[in-house]
Structures are given as C-alpha cells and as structure tokens.
Amino acid sequence: MSKSSFKTLILIPVTIGILSGLVSAAFVETIKYCTDLFLVHFVGYTQPYPAGEGMQNDTYVFFMKHSYILPISTCIGGLISGLIVYKFAPEAAGIGTDAAIKAYHSDDADLSLKASFVKFIASAITIGSGSTSGKEGPIALIGAGIGSFIAKIFNLDKKERAIAFAIGLGSGVSAIFRAPLAGAIIASEIFYTEDFEMEPLVPGIIASIVSFSVYGYFFNFGTVFGTNIPVFDKLNIADFGIYAIFGIICALVSMFLVYTFFEINDLFKKIEIKSYYKTAIGGFLVGLIGLLNPIIIGNGYGWIQLILNGRIDIVNIYMIASAIPLIVLSMSLTIGSGGSGGVFGPSLITGGLTGAVFYFGLIWLFPSAHISLQALVVIGMILVFGGATKAPLSTIVLVSEMTHGYELLVPTLISIVVVMVMGHNRGIFPSQIEKRRDRLREI
Template sequence: MVERLLRLAEGLLPSRGYLRKWVPIAIAIGVVASLAAIGFTIALQLSTSFFLKGLAGFTSPSPAGEGGEEFTPAKNLLMIPLVTALGGLVSGILVYTFAPEAEGHGTDAAVDAFHNKEGVIRARVPLLKIIASAVTIGSGGSAGREGPIALTSAGFASVLGKLLRMSPSDRRTALAAGLGAGIGAIFKAPLGAAILAGEILYREDFEVQALVPAFISSVIGYSVYASVFGWQPIFISTGQYTFHNPANLVFFGLLGVVCGLVGIVYVKSFYRFKRFFTSLDMPKQLKPALGGLALGVLGIFFPQILGTGYGWLQMMIQGDFTMLPLLVLMILVPLKILATSLTVGSGGSGGVFAPSLVIGGMLGGVTWMILDSLRLTVDIGPAPFVIVGMMSFFGGVGKAPIAVILMVSEMTGTYSLLVPSMISTVIAYVVTGRHTIYSSQVRTRAESPAHMAEYTVPLLSRIRVRDVMTRKVKTIRPEKTVKEALKMMSENGFRGIPVVGDGEKLVGMVTLSDVLRVRPEMQDSVKVGEIMSKNVIVTYPDEPLHQVFEKMTSYGIGRLPVLNSPDGGRIVGIVSRSDVSHGYKTGLENLLRHQQAEDH
C-alpha cells in the first residue's frame, strides 16, 4: 500500500532530479530569509525606540500579536516633523550614496530584477535596505515591512544563486522563492506568501516554476522566524465570523467597488508624487527628508497616519472605533494615501503593503458604519468589513487577489470570510483594471524578458519566410564591376547584394566587406564574380522563421536570399534580421490580441 502511494506521489510531484536540486536550495533560502526577517524586526524595534519613542515621546499602537502597545501621544508635538524628516534624511543618505536601487518600496525592485536583470541584485542592497527601511518606518514613515523584506530576502537569494553559478532561469526562481520566504516569515503567512511569490510578478499571470521552491522556503522561513517571535498571528480577532447570509454579498460587492475606485486614486496619487519628487532640482539624498517633513506636519494633527498603522487596524478589527469615528476615518483614508506618497514616493525606503491594508481596512470600517447607520447590517459586525477591505484593496492595487486573501486570513487567524472576500477582492481587481502599485509588473509571461526564449521559438515556428520576406530584390550580375556594386550599396543602404546569373538563379553573394577589400584604383576593373562568396546560406518560402533565426545567429549573417526551391535555385526574395524581428513582433501582438479576446 505504501509503495503504491509513493508511486502515485512520484507521478504527481516534480521529478526527483528537480526536487534534489531545489529542496536544499529552498531550505537554505528559507533559513537566510528568516534570519533577514529577524534582523529587520530587531532593527525596526530599535529604530522605533530611538526615533519615535525616544526623541518624540510618541508610541503608535501595535497589533495584539506584536505586543499590543497602547497609543501614547507625543510629549512634544513639534518633534514629530523633525523626527520624520531626520529619518528621511538618514535613509536618503544611505540609499542614494551606496545603493540607489534600494530606494522606494522594494518589491518593485525585486520584480524588476526578475524580469529585466536575470534575477541579479547587488550584494550590498539587502543589508542597506534593512537599515534604511528600519530608519524610515521607525521614524514614523508611512510605509510597511513587505517591500524591504521582499527586496532583502530576494537579494540574499540572488547572491546565493550567483555563488552557486545558477543559470538566469534558476536564479530568477531563487529570487522569487526568497521574496516569498521573507514575506511569509515577517507576516507569519507562509501559504499566502508562497502564492504571492508567483502572483506578484504579473498583472494577469502566474510564475508556476517558483511555486514548489517558494512553498518550501516560505515554510522554513516562517518556522524559524516564529520560533523567535511567537506563533500567534499578527492580528487577534475577538470572535469567529461566519458567512451565513448570501444577501450580504451585495454589501461586500459594494465594498469591492469602493476599494477599486479608491485604489485607482491611490496608484495615480502615488506615481504623481513620485514624478513630482523626481523632477525637483535638489540632491536626491534630501528628497526623503522633504517628504518626511511634510508627513510630520500632517502627523501632528493626525497621528494615525504615522508608521505602519497596524495598531489602528487591530482596534477596528476588535470593533473599537473610539479614536476612529466615521468622520475621522473618512479624512484618514485620503491622508494615509498622501502620507504613503510623501514617504515612499519621495524615495524613502519602505513597503506599500501595510499602507494598502490600512487604507483597505479603513474603507471597510467606513462602509460598515454607513450601512449600519442605515440599519442594513443587522447580522454583521465591523470586523468582517475591515478584514475583507484589507484583502480587497491590496488585491486590486497589487494585482495579487489570491495571495492577499490567503495572507490576510493567516494574519488575522480567520478563514471563515473566504466567500465574501472572494467576491469583494475580484470586484476590486476588475475595477482597478491596468492600474497597479507595482510598475515593474508585466501583464503576462509572454511579455516578460524572463520567458522570451520560451515564447520566441514556438511563435517563430508558426511564421513562414513568405510571410515576412521582401519580394522586390535588387540583384547584381557577376560581370558587373566592384565600383557598380559599391554604388548600389551606397544608394540603397545595403550591406550585401545577391548575385544572379541566367534565369535569375542565385550564383553568389557580395558583401560590403568584400567590396572594401578591393583597392579603389582596381574597382573599375575587378568584376563582382571574382570577389563574391559562392557558398551562400539560403532559405525557402516555406521555412519557419525560427530556422532562419538559427542560421543567422550560427553564421553571423544579417540577411538570407530566398530561393523558390532547393532544386530551382531562382531567387524570389530576401529576408533580413529586421524582417524576422518584425514578424515576431506582429505575431506576438496577434497572440496577445487573441488572448485578450478570449479573456473578454
């Protein structure tokens, strides 16, 4: 019986060779990512104690799973903008002096490295990201831990990939696994983080190759981290929430629409501020300080916008709206968007996941309060709306609806809201459309440089030479002089001309380099037939473009004459590298149009 089960498992699981390779690598990535998460958490605690608590005498509330500290107003309100500006200054100096790619929210840089840099992240980036982000968040910056730990753990995985001399494909997989491991550890959400590792890379696709390594590394990362900081979820729910009334789906659908519309405002605002700070004519190191100063001024009047904001989420989940009445919440939503744009959009180092959850939770609270005032939520408390709002908002702006549902379920310790969260999150995802907080995401795998080769050959194999070749070919006779050949090349911008004999049959090829080897005083007397290459690489109208591309790359040539048949030898066209490129581009556009038509 056991043997039968093992044989069945072998058929379902990846090959033994695949597992032998990736299991130890994923375990190593998980351990390193967990250590990075532990180090980042300690650094953040120390930074918060020094900046907000020490200098400003301010304590932001924390969720029950992270100590449950009570809110303490600042002893000196004027210290708040000074502290936030100081944090921005220190972060800006660190980042822009030593590792500019560590600026901003981190996850986007990891996604960019996956798609455009063959999974390579410089070795100095992870450590600098930890320090700069701890300073930014610890001084009150409106940012989160997801971006920093994503780039940090992905960076360590990238360094490991370089040490092990991995191929670019494997290095990208390791990077994604590292991203998932770090997030799974620091948020105590291993399942959702493993899914996020494959989902966050695309707006409408999934990186399947990263799934198994991400599962392993995320579990290891979570296990090590939780062994140090405890196994309880970040947010503690006071009750069990059950879904038992389908009519309530209308209200959760409405919440999805609200989250989607506000999500569009969030994305547009964030990148508008990012462009504004980029355009400022001042040293880059000072821009996060300017953003921090503006944030601090707002924080004097609305301290709820400072830091991650998780403590305020905990209050709403527990139904405590004493400090968060309806009017205040309605003001805090745009202010939290502004605060995040000032912090991260100015170049400050921190993530956008935490602010997104907080904004979504606030929208859930606002929606519940309005519906409750209309006596439409008789059997629903505020917590389900807050939790589903957290999921829906990030699911829309982050283009990771599946992962965020799982992550927030793990972070709150409740799985009973899956049905309303699915409805609300999908609606928010659809409403936000192409708007995403991660600008480095691409739409599908077909558009990613990471999978260019994977899609190029199958696509080119479907296109024939006749579909792209130039049919009107300028040719030259072998008895023509080299001077005449040079003139033809100069007038037409050619680097090579087919040489034809009787019946337009190809007899050779003369190139610009052949012509230039003839001394100028001899060009009137030397014939083309004397210098042409007779062993010509050719193609045929029915040959697929991937074979043409192989010939061009193998022999280092830029164009091939097209003959009517192997036996006939009559030239009927010519195909160049640009023709192949144009054919590929057209084929890809047609494929994407077809996919979009199927989606709709």
C-alpha cells in the first residue's frame, strides 16, 4: 500500500472514527445529564429508555410529579439553546443533518468546530429539557465538523476534504444508531434525493466501524432496541399485499411529516422577533403538548421499547394513535422554531407508532391474521424515516443492523419500494439536491 493510500484509506478514516466515537459517547452522556437536570429533578419525570441504553422497562410505571412545570422546562431549554446558537453559531440552528448537507454542497465542504461544539451543547439542552428532537441529526453535524477539522490538519485537497467531511458525518450516525454499515451508506446517500457518492463509501466503512467500536466500548455493542423478531419462513400473496398497503400508509405519514414541518418552519420565519424568543415559544408549546401525551417528550425511544415489549398496560392504542400527529407537530415546533436538534429520531418514532396502529387495526379486522407487532413497528420506523430523508438504501441496511438479522429484509423491500414510488420529491432536508455534482472527481 502506498503512503497516499495509507493516509486516505487508513490513517484519516481511523482518526475520524476514533474522534467521532468519543464525541458521540460524550454527547449521549451530556444529554443524560441535561435530562436528569430538567426532567428528573425539575419536572419529576423519569422517561423510559430503550434496552440498548441499559434500562429494564418490564417494571416501568409512568409518573410525572410536577407536570405543570413541563412547559416551563421546555421553554427554558428552548430559550437557553436558542441564545447559545444565536450568540455563537447561527448556522447550528434547526436540523443538524441539513446544516451538514448544506455545508457539504458549498465549494469548500467546510464546517467549523465552533458550529459543531455549539450544536453539541444546544442540542443536549433541547433534548434534555423535554422538547421533541433526535440526537442522530446533531451528531451528523458534529461528525461532519470533525471530518472537516481533520481535513484541515492533514491539509487535504478539495476532493479529499469532501470525502473526510462525508465520512465524519456517517461515522457519527453509525455510533448513535449502532449501525456501522448503514452509517457509512448514509454518508454516501444523504446528500442527494436521487443519487449516490461512491468515493466516501470504503473509507466511510472503516471510519464507521472504528466509531462504532469506540462508542460500544463505553456503552455496549447491542442494538438500540431489544426485540425478538419472528423468523419469516415464507411470505404468501396476502403478506405481499399487507406490506404494500403498509408502505402506502407510511408514505402518507412521511409526506404529512415533511409538509407539517415546512408549514410550521415557514410560519416561524414570518414572526419578526429574536430567534431565541422563537425557540422559547416553540419549547413552551411542545411542553403543553407533552401534557397531553408523554410519548412526545424527548426522543421517545423508550416508549417504542415498551410497545415492542408488549406493555400495552402503559401505552395503549389511543395513546399510540394520538401520538403520531402530536409527535409530528411537536417536532415541527421544536426544530421549525429554530431549535437545535434532529429529525431522525422523531421520524423513526412516528414510523414505529404507525406500525403499531396498523397492527392493531389489522388484528381488529382479521383476528386470525399471522402478523407480528414487533415486525411492523421496526419496519414502520424504517419506512417513515426512509421516506422523509430520501435515503432508501441505507434504510434497507439499517433494518438488518437494528434487528441483528435479515428476517425483515424482504418485507422491508416490499414496503420501501412503495414508499419511494409514492413519496413526494421534497424530503425533510431542503439542502439535498437531486443529482450529484462531479466535485469529488475534481483535483
């Protein structure tokens, strides 16, 4: 291996992977600290967590001691995070992944460490205070900032800078999702609605594996959600129809999510006040919605885990069904107001809830139907996420890595084809472009 190949295929990806893994672990711990400060001590509410984050939900009981304080918590969180972003890095506002995509398509594919650090702090406060947001989007921006920083350290040329930027984004996502292959593919796919970057793929896989390994050292190497997916020995014609119909429903939900987000985002743009007042207003409204349904508080992964565990005694069908529009609304208020966070998590949760509602509806219509709640929840998460982000390939890989198997691959393929065919051209990331420019081939 030549010195140049060693640098681009080993040294830089490994360096980016190590830093992304360390920062991802620190980000998760900071979110936990903010959650303890705002929700546990201030509001008196302990949210459920997914199995991959170490909490056993078999004995979980919902309780909120000071429910009236929740809107105050989310309002204060929105105000603080909004002030931090406004004062230090306005480019860190809103969707983390979209900010990274926008920077990638700039001439230099450059993202400052300051913007990444501001995103780190502001997003931890936003999520920790109870507003509806995901941690995957912020870590995508943070990882991209790490890649950009390493590119400067090694004095890389234009082509290599773009590759380092992309693999930094993917390695951050791979750690949080605990899905190294999907993270690497996201780094090649997320920048376009109908295209794919090949050059970052191989170094991206290396960086993502390293990042996943570092992150797993501090936490664990298991999947985010603990669930037993039934083995599909065979699929009949009826099953194909069921998953095709499910794909149609998830496509409609993803379109509703995208439409609602942009409508609320546009509404806040018309309000002529300081940006941090907007994030405070958005946070307060989200807190009020949280009083109606606690699933929308924070990132909501623990509630999906309860559904996967069959804890219908805590999270019933009415709670699940109402949470779908409420999560879309509260996520749109959080991020659309300029709050710092991401849409990966809320779109996954919305899809999982859609899968649960579809399951209960199917069982009500056809009591003898042989269908799995767990399968529909996981596939629903992937479909709405894929439809909103316009990233079908990484979506297909993600379902296998999330479940540690290929049992759901065929049903997912059936449904995702329907989602992508039906889906609107506009995704949740406005900075995505349709086709790739040949920038990475320019020296």
